[in-house]
Amino acid sequence: MNPGGLHWLAYPWGGGRERIVRIGDDGATPLLLLAPLLEEANRTRHFLIQTMHGLAGRGFCCFLPDLPGTLESSVPIEQVSWNDWHDALACARAAIGRPFHLASFRGGALLDGAVEASSRWRLAPAAGESLVRELIRTKMAADREDGQTKSAAALEVHARSEGLEVSGYRLNAGFVSGLKTATSSAEGSVRSLRLESDPLPADARIAGTPLWRRIEPSHDPVLSQYVVNDIVEWISTCANG
Incomplete structure (x- = not known):
């Protein structure tokens, strides 16, 4: 099942426009996803898209923005500053136009403090x-x-x-x-997961493959399903106080 299908949105930045992938019904609970950074984003793209499909099937409308200088962006990365990415996410947030929960992966957690969110969920956050x-x-x-x-x-x-x-x-x-x-924000409701092989502090540990370290893009369906279940449970817990 693929509720809502895959759609392309855009947000204005730097005189141009950057893409946002949307998967899920427009009236469902909004969830913004922040990908790992740079080459790690390419290696985990398939995993993230499939995870978004899984979340869409559980009642979420998922948004995944491209950052200036990455993926299909026409902006040369050498012209982009770290603060530009913070500004770009503020523009993406305005384009989405409604409160959302937030899920970030690896270095994406360094940017999740750039926007207000009802809750924050992180997988393998990296300093x-x-x-x-x-x-x-x-x-x-x-x-x-x-x-x-x-x-x-x-x-x-x-x-x-x-x-x-x-x-x-x-x-x-x-x-x-x-x-x-750069460091991750400690504000608000935050849950962090790490793989069993990761010794850094976490709220829970899960089995899985560190896809961001693979040479080629790949997928881990079991990890994806665990992520979906944990995000759904976490957001439900936050919504119910």
Whole structure:
């Protein structure tokens, strides 16, 4: 079953328009999803779309915005600052035009404080500092293949002053610095889940595959169904006080 089907909406930003995927009946309970950041968004796209379909079948109207500089955006990522993403989400929120619950994944949790939400649910939330370390490690691996051997410390200094090109993304220095210091909001009702292999604090742990670390995009139907069930239960608990 595919209630409401898949629709494309748009929100204005920077003189242009960015996309929002909507899945679910328009009159259902609104839920905004925030994808992992950069290449992790590509690796988890199928998982997120299928999870949205599952949530639509449970009475939700799901919205998944593209961020400027990512996916189908026409804005070059090197022109985007970290604060631009906060501003873009405020514009997406205005385009949706009604209160919603919020579910974020990995680095998306660093942005969920940019908009008001009735509740916040997170899967494997990642700190900005941790994500920058991962980008540096990816850059180091690529550089070694080209015969370059800069240290992680030297690469980070360069990234925060000159920018960083990694996995096809040209990130400017301001973006890297903004991501480095970014943290998740602690305001309001928040629930965090992590995979069993993740030692960081969480409200619950679940079995599953860290799809964001796969080389190619893939899906985990069991994890997706668990996420759907947990989000439904969490939002029901919040709605009932």
